[in-house]
Amino acid sequence: MDLAGLRSELKSLIVAELNLKGRDPQSIEDxxxxxxxxxxxxxDSLDALQxxxxxxxxxxxxIPEGDEARAIFASVRAIADHVARARSA
Amino acid sequence: MRLWVTGLGxxxxxxxxxxxxxxPLVRGDRAIRPVRLFxxxxxxxxxxxxVEGVRAPGPGWSRTSVMAAMAAExxxxxxxxxxxxxxxxxxxxxxxxxxxETEELxxxxxxxxxxxxxxxxxxxxxxxATGDRLGERLGPFARIRTLASACSSGANAIVVAASWxxxxxxxxxxxxxxxxxCRLTLSGFNALGAIxxxxxRPFDIRRRGTSLGEGSGFxxxxxxxxxxxxxxxxxxxxxxxxxxxxxxxxxxxxxxxxLVASLVERAIARAGLTARDVDYVNAHxxxxxxNDPMEAAALARALGPEIERIPxxxxxxxxxxxxxxxxxxxxxxxALVVQRRTLVPTAGLEQPDPAAPLVHVMGRGREVSRIxxxxxxxxxxxxxxxxxxxTSPGLGAExxxxxxxxxxxxxxxAGTCGLAGSARCATLPESPFDPAGGIQPDDYLDVGRARxxxxxxxxxxxxxxxxxxxxxxxxxxxxxxxxxxxxNVDGSAxxxxxxxxxxxxxxxxxEFPNLVPSSPVGHASIYxxxxxxxxxxxxxxxSGESAIVQAVQLLAAxxxxxxxxxxxxxxxxIVERVLASLFSHSSALVGAHRRSVAxxxxxxxxxxxxxxxxxxxxxxxRTLEWRDDAxxxxxxxxxxxxxxxxxxxxxxxxxxxxxxDGTAWAACPRVTCSPALGESxxxxxxxxxxxxxxxxxxxxxxxxxxxxxxxxxYAIVLSAP
Numbered sequence: 001m002d003l004a005g006l007r008s009e010l011k012s013l014i015v016a017e018l019n020l021k022g023r024d025p026q027s028i029e030d031x032x033x034x035x036x037x038x039x040x041x042x043x044d045s046l047d048a049l050q051x052x053x054x055x056x057x058x059x060x061x062x063i064p065e066g067d068e069a070r071a072i073f074a075s076v077r078a079i080a081d082h083v084a085r086a087r088s089a
Numbered sequence: 090m091r092l093w094v095t096g097l098g099x100x101x102x103x104x105x106x107x108x109x110x111x112x113p114l115v116r117g118d119r120a121i122r123p124v125r126l127f128x129x130x131x132x133x134x135x136x137x138x139x140v141e142g143v144r145a146p147g148p149g150w151s152r153t154s155v156m157a158a159m160a161a162e163x164x165x166x167x168x169x170x171x172x173x174x175x176x177x178x179x180x181x182x183x184x185x186x187x188x189x190e191t192e193e194l195x196x197x198x199x200x201x202x203x204x205x206x207x208x209x210x211x212x213x214x215x216x217x218a219t220g221d222r223l224g225e226r227l228g229p230f231a232r233i234r235t236l237a238s239a240c241s242s243g244a245n246a247i248v249v250a251a252s253w254x255x256x257x258x259x260x261x262x263x264x265x266x267x268x269x270x271c272r273l274t275l276s277g278f279n280a281l282g283a284i285x286x287x288x289x290r291p292f293d294i295r296r297r298g299t300s301l302g303e304g305s306g307f308x309x310x311x312x313x314x315x316x317x318x319x320x321x322x323x324x325x326x327x328x329x330x331x332x333x334x335x336x337x338x339x340x341x342x343x344x345x346x347x348l349v350a351s352l353v354e355r356a357i358a359r360a361g362l363t364a365r366d367v368d369y370v371n372a373h374x375x376x377x378x379x380n381d382p383m384e385a386a387a388l389a390r391a392l393g394p395e396i397e398r399i400p401x402x403x404x405x406x407x408x409x410x411x412x413x414x415x416x417x418x419x420x421x422x423x424a425l426v427v428q429r430r431t432l433v434p435t436a437g438l439e440q441p442d443p444a445a446p447l448v449h450v451m452g453r454g455r456e457v458s459r460i461x462x463x464x465x466x467x468x469x470x471x472x473x474x475x476x477x478x479x480t481s482p483g484l485g486a487e488x489x490x491x492x493x494x495x496x497x498x499x500x501x502x503a504g505t506c507g508l509a510g511s512a513r514c515a516t517l518p519e520s521p522f523d524p525a526g527g528i529q530p531d532d533y534l535d536v537g538r539a540r541x542x543x544x545x546x547x548x549x550x551x552x553x554x555x556x557x558x559x560x561x562x563x564x565x566x567x568x569x570x571x572x573x574x575x576x577n578v579d580g581s582a583x584x585x586x587x588x589x590x591x592x593x594x595x596x597x598x599x600e601f602p603n604l605v606p607s608s609p610v611g612h613a614s615i616y617x618x619x620x621x622x623x624x625x626x627x628x629x630x631x632s633g634e635s636a637i638v639q640a641v642q643l644l645a646a647x648x649x650x651x652x653x654x655x656x657x658x659x660x661x662x663i664v665e666r667v668l669a670s671l672f673s674h675s676s677a678l679v680g681a682h683r684r685s686v687a688x689x690x691x692x693x694x695x696x697x698x699x700x701x702x703x704x705x706x707x708x709x710x711r712t713l714e715w716r717d718d719a720x721x722x723x724x725x726x727x728x729x730x731x732x733x734x735x736x737x738x739x740x741x742x743x744x745x746x747x748x749x750d751g752t753a754w755a756a757c758p759r760v761t762c763s764p765a766l767g768e769s770x771x772x773x774x775x776x777x778x779x780x781x782x783x784x785x786x787x788x789x790x791x792x793x794x795x796x797x798x799x800x801x802x803y804a805i806v807l808s809a810p
C-alpha cells in the first residue's frame with residue numbers, strides 16, 4: 001500500500017477505534033495535530049494508548065513510549081511514515 | 090457523639106495481621122516482586138505485591154473474600170465485639186471481587202462456550218459475594234452494603250459507616266475493603282502504561298507508574314457512648330471526612346487537584362480542626378507521573394504554609410496499590426500512626442521530585458512526640474475522591490445526631506416504556522407492555538462527548554440526566570449512586586477473550602476503565618459535571634434499592650444536599666446464559682428474558698429542596714433493610730399516614746405478601762411494575778420512582794415499596810410532602 005492509502009486507512013482506524021461517531025475520516029487532515037485540546041478531535045493520552053495498541057496489532061509495528069511517541073503521533077502523516085518505515089525495516 | 094475506631098484488621102503483602110504488617114511497614118520493607126499467582130507471559134511489567142498464604146475455607150471462596158474474612162475477623166477480635174449481641178452493620182468496598190476466579194471460568198467458556206459447569210459457577214462471584222461470605226461467617230449483621238468506587242472504595246466504605254452511625258441506625262459498623270490481584274487488572278494497568286517497571290517509587294523523580302498490590306483492611310467504627318458502655322477503648326477517632334467527584338476524566342486526575350484540595354479542607358473543617366492540627370498525611374501517592382504532583386499541589390493548597398511542616402508518605406512503595414482495598418488499608422495505617430505516634434515511610438523514594446515539594450518520610454519510619462490529626466487520601470478512576478481525618482480521641486468536634494429529612498424531586502425510567510419522567514411514571518403500572526420497546530441512548534446524548542461510554546453507561550447517563558431534568562435542577566453539588574447486580578460482565582468477558590486470543594499486549598486501554606463497577610457512575614459525573622459523592626452499589630436483585638436507601642442515608646447524615654440514585658441493569662448475554670444454566674429445571678424462570686432498565690430518582694434534603702423552590706414529589710418517611718430475617722426491621726414499619734395507601738412492588742411476589750401479612754399495609758392495594766416493563770433486576774428502583782410519581786399525581790397519599798432478593802430485603806415508605 002502506498003503512503004496515501006496508508007494515511008486514508010489510518011484515518012478510518014482512528015474514527016472507528018476512538019468511536020468518533022459522525023466524523024468523516026477523510027475530513028482529518030494529513031498534517032493536522034491529532035492530540036491536545038487545540039487539535040479539534042478532542043483526543044487525549046488514553047486515546048493515544050488505544051491507538052498505539054491497535055496500530056501494533058494491525059500493522060505489527062511497536063510505538064515507543066514517551067517523547068518518541070509524541071513525535072510519531074503528531075499527525076496522520078507522521079504515524080503513516082513511522083508505520084511504513086518500521087514495516088520496511 | 091464521637092466516632093471511635095475500636096478495632097482494626099489487616100491483610101497486606103507485608104503480612105497477615107496488624108502486627109505482621111506494622112513492623113515491616115515502619116522498617117520500610119517492600120513486598121513488590123515478580124507475580125507468582127498466574128502466568129504473566131506477554132505482560133509489559135510482571136511485578137506486584139502479593140499476599141502469601143491465602144487459603145479458602147471452602148469451595149466457592151474468592152481470594153478477595155478470604156482476605157476480607159481474615160481482616161474482618163481480626164478487626165472484630167481486636168474490638169472484642171460480639172456481632173450477635175448488638176446492631177452491627179457491615180460495609181464492604183471492592184472493585185475486583187472474584188475476578189481472579191472468574192477469569193478461570195471465562196477461559197473455560199472461551200474454549201467451550203456452552204460449558205454448563207463453568208456458566209453455573211460464574212454465579213459464585215458477583216461483587217456482593219464478599220459481604221455475603223462475611224455475613225455467613227461472622228454475622229448475622231443488621232445490614233450489609235457492598236459498594237465500589239474503584240480505588241477509593243475502601244475509604245468510601247468508612248464514610249458510609251459514619252453515615253449509619255450518625256443517623257443512629259446501628260451501634261457499630263465493620264467497614265473496609267478487599268481486592269485480590271488478577272490478570273484483568275494487571276493487563277489493564279499495563280495497557281494504560283501505568284505500572285512502573287521497577288517497584289513503584291512514589292514522589293521520586295524517576296517514578297514511572299504504580300505497582301499493583303492486593304489485600305484487605307477492616308475497621309470497627311463505633312459510637313463513643315456505645316463503646317464506653319461495653320468498656321471498649323479507642324484506637325483513634327474518625328473525626329472528619331469528605332467525598333466528591335472531579336468530573337474530569339475517566340482515568341486521569343484533574344491536574345490542578347482542586348477537588349482534592351477542597352475535600353481536604355472540608356474534611357478538616359468537619360473535624361472542627363485546622364491545618365495547624367494536622368501532623369501527618371498518608372497520601373494516595375500511586376507513583377504515577379500524573380498523581381504525585383497533583384496530590385502535592387492539592388495538599389499545599391488545602392494546608393497552606395503548614396504543608397512545610399507536615400510529614401507526608403505513601404505506603405504503595407511497600408504494599409503496592411491495593412485498589413479497592415487501598416482506602417481501607419491505608420485508613421487503618423493512618424489510625425495506627427495516630428495511636429502509635431509513629432510515622433511510616435515512603436519506600437522507594439530516594440530522589441524527591443521538586444514538582445512534588447513535600448516533607449517526605451524517607452527510608453524508615455520513626456516515632457514522634459505527638460500526632461494529633463492525620464489525613465488519609467484515596468482517589469479512584471472516574472475521579473471519585475475521598476479524604477478521611479483520624480485524630481487522637483477527644484480532639485475533634487462532638488457531633489449532633491439530627492437526621493435531615495429527605496424528599497424526592499424528580500424521577501426518570503428508561504426501558505421498554507421509552508424514557509418516562511414523573512408525569513408518565515404515575516401511570517406506568519397501568520401501561521401496556523411493549524416487547525419491542527426501548528430507547529436508543531444516543532438519541533439523547535452528545536455522541537462526541539459520550540464516545541467513551543459503553544452501552545450500559547449510556548443508558549445510565551440518560552436516566553440520571555433526565556431525572557435531573559424532571560427535578561428542574563442542574564448543579565455540580567449533586568452526587569450519583571447507582572446499583573447494579575452484576576456489573577459489566579460482558580465487557581470483562583470480551584476484554585479477557587482478547588487477552589486469551591492475542592496476549593496481554595492486546596488488552597484495550599480504552600475498554601479497561603469501563604470494566605470497573607463504578608464506571609457508569611464516573612461517566613455520569615464527568616458527562617453531567619456532577620461533583621457530589623459518587624459510587625456504585627451491588628446487592629443482587631435489590632441493587633437499585635440498596636443505592637437509593639444508601640443515598641437517603643448519606644443525605645440524612647448531611648454528606649450531600651442532592652444525590653441521583655437508582656438502578657442500572659443493561660441486558661447482559663452472559664448473565665442470561667448463567668441464569669439459564671442455573672434455572673433450566675425451574676420452568677418459572679425459563680424465558681424470563683431480562684430487559685434493559687435504568688431508573689433514577691433525585692433525592693434532596695428538605696432544606697435544599699425548599700431553598701431552591703423545588704417541586705417535591707414525595708417525602709421519604711422511612712427506609713428499612715434486613716438480612717435473612719425481616720421481623721426485627723419490619724417491627725418499625727410505620728402505618729400509612731394518609732387515606733389512600735398503596736404497596737408498589739417490582740413484580741408479584743409471594744415473599745412480600747408473607748411479610749406484609751399482619752402489618753398495617755396488608756389490606757392496601759398492590760401495584761406491580763413487571764407487567765408493564767418486562768422482567769429486570771432494576772424494577773425495584775422503578776417501583777420507587779413510580780411510588781413517588783403516584784403520590785405527586787395525587788393518585789395515592791402513601792406508598793410502601795418492598796424489594797426482596799436472596800436472603801435480603803428493603804422497605805421504603807414514601808408519603809405526600
